[in-house]
Amino acid sequence: MSDNKEPKSIERRRFIRSGMQMALAVSLGGVAGISFLKATPKDLVWQIDPFKCVQCGRCATECVVTPSAVKCVHAYALCGYCDLCGGYLKPDANARSTAAENQLCPTAAIKRKFIEEPYYEYEIIEDLCIGCAKCVAGCTAFGNGSFHLQIRHNLCKNCNDCAIARVCPAEAFVRVPADTPYLIKGDFTKGGKGKKA
Amino acid sequence: MNRKLVNIVLIVLAVAIVVVIGKDFIGKKAGKNIENPYEYNIDEFRQVDSTQILYTETLNFPVKVHDWGGITVSDSMIIVATTNELIKFNYSGKEILRKSLIDTATCITIDDNRQIWIGMRHYVVMYDLNGTLVKRWNSFGDRSVITSLAVSGENVYVADAGNRIVHQCNTNGQILRKIGEKNEQKGISGFAIPSPYFDVAIDDGGFLWAANTGKHTFENYNPDGSLRTSWGITSFKVEGFSGCCNPAHISILDDNSFITSEKGMPRIKIYDQHGQFTGVVAPPAAFDGSLAPDIAVDKQHRVIALDFERQQVRIFEKKQE
Numbered sequence: 193m194s195d196n197k198e199p200k201s202i203e204r205r206r207f208i209r210s211g212m213q214m215a216l217a218v219s220l221g222g223v224a225g226i227s228f229l230k231a232t233p234k235d236l237v238w239q240i241d242p243f244k245c246v247q248c249g250r251c252a253t254e255c256v257v258t259p260s261a262v263k264c265v266h267a268y269a270l271c272g273y274c275d276l277c278g279g280y281l282k283p284d285a286n287a288r289s290t291a292a293e294n295q296l297c298p299t300a301a302i303k304r305k306f307i308e309e310p311y312y313e314y315e316i317i318e319d320l321c322i323g324c325a326k327c328v329a330g331c332t333a334f335g336n337g338s339f340h341l342q343i344r345h346n347l348c349k350n351c352n353d354c355a356i357a358r359v360c361p362a363e364a365f366v367r368v369p370a371d372t373p374y375l376i377k378g379d380f381t382k383g384g385k386g387k388k389a
Numbered sequence: 390m391n392r393k394l395v396n397i398v399l400i401v402l403a404v405a406i407v408v409v410i411g412k413d414f415i416g417k418k419a420g421k422n423i424e425n426p427y428e429y430n431i432d433e434f435r436q437v438d439s440t441q442i443l444y445t446e447t448l449n450f451p452v453k454v455h456d457w458g459g460i461t462v463s464d465s466m467i468i469v470a471t472t473n474e475l476i477k478f479n480y481s482g483k484e485i486l487r488k489s490l491i492d493t494a495t496c497i498t499i500d501d502n503r504q505i506w507i508g509m510r511h512y513v514v515m516y517d518l519n520g521t522l523v524k525r526w527n528s529f530g531d532r533s534v535i536t537s538l539a540v541s542g543e544n545v546y547v548a549d550a551g552n553r554i555v556h557q558c559n560t561n562g563q564i565l566r567k568i569g570e571k572n573e574q575k576g577i578s579g580f581a582i583p584s585p586y587f588d589v590a591i592d593d594g595g596f597l598w599a600a601n602t603g604k605h606t607f608e609n610y611n612p613d614g615s616l617r618t619s620w621g622i623t624s625f626k627v628e629g630f631s632g633c634c635n636p637a638h639i640s641i642l643d644d645n646s647f648i649t650s651e652k653g654m655p656r657i658k659i660y661d662q663h664g665q666f667t668g669v670v671a672p673p674a675a676f677d678g679s680l681a682p683d684i685a686v687d688k689q690h691r692v693i694a695l696d697f698e699r700q701q702v703r704i705f706e707k708k709q710e
Contacts, residue, residue, distance in 0.1 A: 324426075334631055
């Protein structure tokens with residue numbers, strides 16, 4: 193009878209080799225997995241739920257970016273009758289126009305484009321908007337709420353613990369998938385979330 | 390000695406840093422009230438001088454349903470159309486009839502012959518007082534959104550917010566005329582109706598009044614469809630109308646005074662026959678939320694409101710002199 197047992201030194205070498213191979217495979221798999229997860233929609237970013245926002249003004253004052261990465265957006269598909277409604281205007285405005293002295297906006301960031309009498313399309317000049325939500329308050333109180341705030345992700349630093357989310361009194365800051373980072377009224381409400389547009 | 394001094398300074402600095410950080414952390418916590426430098430305070434528009442409030446609420450009773458089409462009154466009855474039921478109450482709030490409707494009601498009115506007309510989204514039906522279906526008209530098309538009905542003699546006026554016109558029909562649903570259609574050659578700018586709030590009513594002379602809600606105006610039409618007169622006041626103040634789609638609901642008393650109900654900042658007001666602000670029936674403080682209550686009026690000049698937020702029928706009567 194021959195002795196098939198291998199020497200102890202060879203066993204140890206094989207054990208170390210297979211262990212290293214295993215470690216390499218695990219680390220490569222881990223890196224691949226992390227990369228995959230990063231590339232998938234499970235990546236989350238901050239966004240404002242417009243139905244929870246109470247227009248407290250903190251988006252303008254608490255963001256780490258100056259001016260704030262939070263901007264007003266206009267859900268034109270929801271309502272584009274600003275000139276008739278006047279919700280974005282000062283109560284004592286001397287004309288229904290986007291002239292700076294008539295707007296509630298402290299930086300006159302609202303401009304309009306004539307469509308046909310009596311309709312205009314309203315746009316927000318992002319460079320001017322400071323996210324104060326004053327126009328949003330007027331639009332929500334008197335109009336259909338088509339003006340609302342959103343975090344603009346081309347400006348947002350995506351802080352892990354958003355400085356505004358920490359102080360938001362309405363818990364309106366939510367984490368949303370990075371591939372669908374905006375919650376525009378009329379768009380995401382169509383997805384069957386059961387919210388009124 | 391020096392080391393001791395340095396330690397004291399360091400401890401004081403550390404305490405100061407902790408205090409500043411703590412104050413910032415606690416002081417700005419979500420629940421804390423921080424002054425808003427950009428605040429837009431609309432509360433001042435909700436305030437109404439008590440001398441301007443001419444009516445008082447004398448009764449209310451619950452109507453527990455998910456949604457309503459509207460409210461109308463006749464003699465001693467209050468009739469509410471819910472999304473799928475017709476409910477009759479007496480003025481004490483006692484339910485005296487409840488019948489199923491064939492579809493989802495959007496509005497209701499009752500004519501002089503005590504026939505109940507109900508607008509569905511695209512068509513009109515007529516019920517008798519016992520809740521039996523008598524007539525069903527053809528559809529006004531997929532684009533139509535019927536928001537109000539008014540009956541004057543043999544004319545039934547159908548407010549269609551989808552097409553932004555008032556259909557003048559006979560009682561069988563045959564369209565006789567389209568009123569308020571945009572016509573640049575005739576100089577008619579048309580109705581501006583941003584959302585499905587478009588009410589019509591008939592005055593004491595049988596003439597049609599339509600609320601052009603996008604322009605905050607009342608428009609009065611002859612039976613031939615021509616514009617007779619109009620009035621309106623755009624203002625954030627109590628005597629005017631503001632925001633999107635106001636007045637959302639209207640009714641006309643038999644002295645031709647106008648009762649108006651507004652959305653956004655809900656309130657019910659009264660104007661004289663010339664459109665002059667007379668006073669307030671119910672101020673914003675009387676309502677929750679932002680929905681405009683539907684309104685109806687009776688011969689005793691009571692204002693009966695269907696409050697969608699509180700799920701109540703509310704009766705307002707003029708204060709005694």
